[in-house]
Amino acid sequence: GTVYLSSGATMTPHYTTDSENLVISFQTKLEDANDSFSFDFSNFKLSYSSAGTSYLYRDSTEIISSDSHPIDNLNFSNIKIISNHGRISIWIDGNLFMSGVDSLDLPPSPHDFSWESLGTGVYIDNISIVGQDKEKRLSSSSTTLILPLNEGEDDSAHDISGNGVVGDILQAEWVDGELYLDANAWIDLPTDLGYTNEVSAFAWFKAVGSPPGGYHIIFGGQELEISIPQSTGEIRTGVYTNSRYVSNHGSGLVDGNWHHLGFTFDGSCKKSYIDGQFV
Known part of the structure; x- marks a missing residue:
């Protein structure tokens, strides 16, 4: 059921896992427009102020703030935090708040995750903390595909969205636990992944060398x-x-570093992001 935290109250559940690949999700609603709350997970803290700005701290140092995704005090908002090999991305009501920040420093199990009410009160509901191990699956009504690509030696890419999609890894190789695809390698996925006229697609990418044809391809086809x-x-x-939406944005993606990139599409407007920033 829904948990209500009055002013200054905290809630600290324990969670046991050896995986640094986590999906943390919960719903929150503020009691009134002047309320605020914080959520602590390991060395990170997500804080929402009464001014309508969200903050992310790492080791007590502010690393990002945004007023683009205010949390509605009248309705529940959905917060999702994804840690993939220590790199963090955060979503508020399906909109990307930030991504590409590292690194999550998980202490030995069990872990404490803490919510605190910083105003009159805050409601917390539908808490889910899932380790993204290959044997586990994440259920979601809107997510159609999540590929952690952490198999390490398998020739199949296993979906953890709960939809059971399996991608065939063809002519690629695993290098130090990461999947390396040269010009002749690819992952074969079903043509229909379940979306119709709205979709968000994101991936971690690091360029190595110059590809034939001049393009590094993450998802191919119109x-x-x-x-x-x-x-x-x-x-x-x-x-x-019903028509084609395509465009180029930003720069700096072939510098040999990891980048989190992708786009959202709501049926009429497409927005592209690099490392959590709209471009």
Whole structure:
């Protein structure tokens, strides 16, 4: 059921896992427009102020703030925090708040996750903390595909969204636990992943070398495209519903570092992101 935290009250559940790949999700509602709350997970803290700004702290130091995704004090908002090999992305009501921040420093199990009411009161509901181990699956009504790509030696990419999608890894190799795809390698996925006219697609990417044809391809085809031109280091995103939406944005994606990139599409407007920033 729903938990109500009055002013200054805290809630600290314990969670046991050896995996640093976590999906933490919960719903929250503030009692009135002047309330605020914080959520502590390991060395990170997510805080929402009464001014309508969300903050993320790492080791007590502010690393990002945004007023683009205010939390509605009249209705429950959905918060989702994804840790993939220590790198963090945070979503508020399905909108990307930030991504690409590292690193999550999990102490030995069990772990404490703490919610605190900093105003009159806050409601917390539907808490889910899931370790993204290969044997576990994450259920979600809106997510159609999550590929952690942490199998390490398998020739299949296993979906943890709960939809049971399996991608065939073809001519790729595992290097130090990470999947390396050269110009002749790819992951074969079903054509229909379950979305119709709204979709969000994101991936972690690191460029190694220059690909034949001049493009690093993450998703190929006009129906769903994320690619990076080697010559410019931009992100090229595209989607096709009743018509084609495609555009290039940003730069700096072929510097040999990991980047979190992708796009959202609501049926009429496509927005591209690099490391949590709209471009």
